[in-house]
Amino acid sequence: MQTPFREVFFLSNGTAITAETLGLSLLAQFPDHHFQTRTIPFVDTLNKAHAVRDEINGCSEDGRQLPIVICTMGDADLMKIIHQSKALVIDPFGDILPRLEKALATQHHQPGQSHRIVNPSLYESRIDAIDFAMTHDDGGKTQNYDEADIILLGVSRSGKTPSCLYLALQFGIKAANYPITEEDMEYEQLPEPVRPFRDRLYGLTTDLQRLANVRQERRPDSRYASLQQCRFELKAVEEMYQRHKIKYINTAEMSVEEISARIIRDNGLHRIELP
Amino acid sequence: MQTPFREVFFLSNGTAITAETLGLSLLAQFPDHHFQTRTIPFVDTLNKAHAVRDEINGCSEDGRQLPIVICTMGDADLMKIIHQSKALVIDPFGDILPRLEKALATQHHQPGQSHRIVNPSLYESRIDAIDFAMTHDDGGKTQNYDEADIILLGVSRSGKTPSCLYLALQFGIKAANYPITEEDMEYEQLPEPVRPFRDRLYGLTTDLQRLANVRQERRPDSRYASLQQCRFELKAVEEMYQRHKIKYINTAEMSVEEISARIIRDNGLHRIELP
Numbered sequence: 127m128q129t130p131f132r133e134v135f136f137l138s139n140g141t142a143i144t145a146e147t148l149g150l151s152l153l154a155q156f157p158d159h160h161f162q163t164r165t166i167p168f169v170d171t172l173n174k175a176h177a178v179r180d181e182i183n184g185c186s187e188d189g190r191q192l193p194i195v196i197c198t199m200g201d202a203d204l205m206k207i208i209h210q211s212k213a214l215v216i217d218p219f220g221d222i223l224p225r226l227e228k229a230l231a232t233q234h235h236q237p238g239q240s241h242r243i244v245n246p247s248l249y250e251s252r253i254d255a256i257d258f259a260m261t262h263d264d265g266g267k268t269q270n271y272d273e274a275d276i277i278l279l280g281v282s283r284s285g286k287t288p289s290c291l292y293l294a295l296q297f298g299i300k301a302a303n304y305p306i307t308e309e310d311m312e313y314e315q316l317p318e319p320v321r322p323f324r325d326r327l328y329g330l331t332t333d334l335q336r337l338a339n340v341r342q343e344r345r346p347d348s349r350y351a352s353l354q355q356c357r358f359e360l361k362a363v364e365e366m367y368q369r370h371k372i373k374y375i376n377t378a379e380m381s382v383e384e385i386s387a388r389i390i391r392d393n394g395l396h397r398i399e400l401p
Numbered sequence: 402m403q404t405p406f407r408e409v410f411f412l413s414n415g416t417a418i419t420a421e422t423l424g425l426s427l428l429a430q431f432p433d434h435h436f437q438t439r440t441i442p443f444v445d446t447l448n449k450a451h452a453v454r455d456e457i458n459g460c461s462e463d464g465r466q467l468p469i470v471i472c473t474m475g476d477a478d479l480m481k482i483i484h485q486s487k488a489l490v491i492d493p494f495g496d497i498l499p500r501l502e503k504a505l506a507t508q509h510h511q512p513g514q515s516h517r518i519v520n521p522s523l524y525e526s527r528i529d530a531i532d533f534a535m536t537h538d539d540g541g542k543t544q545n546y547d548e549a550d551i552i553l554l555g556v557s558r559s560g561k562t563p564s565c566l567y568l569a570l571q572f573g574i575k576a577a578n579y580p581i582t583e584e585d586m587e588y589e590q591l592p593e594p595v596r597p598f599r600d601r602l603y604g605l606t607t608d609l610q611r612l613a614n615v616r617q618e619r620r621p622d623s624r625y626a627s628l629q630q631c632r633f634e635l636k637a638v639e640e641m642y643q644r645h646k647i648k649y650i651n652t653a654e655m656s657v658e659e660i661s662a663r664i665i666r667d668n669g670l671h672r673i674e675l676p
Contacts, residue, residue, distance in 0.1 A: 216501075218497070230434055263535070381524070
């Protein structure tokens with residue numbers, strides 16, 4: 127018998143990204159349960175809050191299980207309305223902000239500031255990092271590697287591009303990536319464009335079967351997707367990393383978030399502080 | 402006199418993205434205070450937890466103000482060590498998980514599952530969306546617009562590329578973007594490649610001074626960056642949006658997160674549920 131799913135709402139008067147991120151992390155602690163989640167951002171007027179409350183209440187009719195609401199509201203009046211819902215209402219801001227106010231000896235916090243542009247120059251750094259990642263993707267341009275915070279190496283489809291984009295978007299880190307080709311594998315030395323930058327190289331590798339599966343989806347039944355070719359390439363890059371003492375990780379079981387967080391930690395990279 | 406800054410730690414046994422996201426949202430409620438934040442991910446052994454605790458304790462010596470620690474740990478033993486720190490320790494999981502366990506009638510939650518690959522097919526959707534955004538950036542390829550969930554329009558430097566990448570990475574949404582050029586502005590009709598897809602077009606615009614500033618950084622003292630040219634282009638695209646009844650937003654004061662959340666809401670887009 128399948129467990130009935132539980133309805134979960136992520137709410138905020140802003141983007142709801144914080145409610146969603148926290149909420150998904152909490153739900154991930156209960157892998158045996160089924161959840162149906164819904165994110166409702168910009169609940170920023172009394173009318174909208176009333177409408178959302180009524181919608182939540184509709185979910186607990188007909189004997190269904192009580193929904194779960196995870197709500198990060200900067201605004202106490204709006205939060206009061208959500209608290210009237212027939213639901214388990216989780217209100218992290220309500221729990222935490224009074225403790226922070228006390229610690230900071232401040233009476234009033236100012237609502238709704240998160241995920242807006244607080245500091246334009248930080249915003250520019252982030253946009254610059256995105257530009258950099260786009261221009262320096264897949265070895266596209268190799269002239270400005272001296273500006274890179276990190277240069278990822280790896281065979282095709284080992285996770286380089288998503289990692290570079292995430293590093294740029296989330297942390298404002300300038301990440302380039304250089305694909306190791308069969309030609310590069312023939313030489314003892316590092317590929318010429320990355321050779322002067324050994325201190326900022328970082329290798330990605332993955333599992334054989336996973337690489338073959340991902341490539342198979344892209345180019346079915348090709349030499350590129352064959353187990354033999356994938357095995358050869360993975361062995362060659364891992365030997366290259368070891369020969370040149372380049373740190374590397376196996377990305378097979380990792381999300382883009384986890385790959386990025388490990389790259390930052392292993393290389394002592396500086397994250398810009400986003401608003 | 403400048404307010405002394407307060408030291409803040411974001412900790413987790415995983416990527417610490419949840420701790421950081423929640424923490425930055427909380428700190429954003431106190432815009433008059435200065436914070437120096439540090440994120441420490443992968444605090445996943447007793448030894449590492451002891452080392453971090455000692456580091457935090459080092460911050461409260463010399464009469465400095467008590468640091469703030471925001472820690473999302475799935476593991477109770479590790480959390481116990483962090484709670485020994487001389488700091489204001491915020492432990493959202495410790496506050497919330499018992500309530501969820503009760504609501505779900507579950508005794509045990511399973512630690513450390515967030516931000517790993519829980520569902521490989523969802524992971525693939527996300528990677529596909531990133532591939533799509535890269536291929537269909539800046540009008541680069543216009544053949545597969547029928548596969549797009551959304552197509553962003555806008556003049557150069559109005560925020561199209563970062564928004565498309567964020568939609569792909571964070572939500573698995575396939576977003577293309579098409580730059581409106583001066584040539585496109587000469588015609589009453591929509592540009593030919595996007596014309597068949599009016600139901601999935603969404604316009605971006607921005608403020609005159611902001612556009613001019615951003616362009617000035619890219620191509621100083623060019624016609625492209627001139628107030629006159631920027632004014633002409635913004636007026637032309639806004640008229641185009643209105644003429645064809647295309648929804649649009651002004652991105653001048655918005656972060657990439659906020660632009661993306663509004664695009665999702667305004668177009669009723671479906672976000673994939675990320676682990």
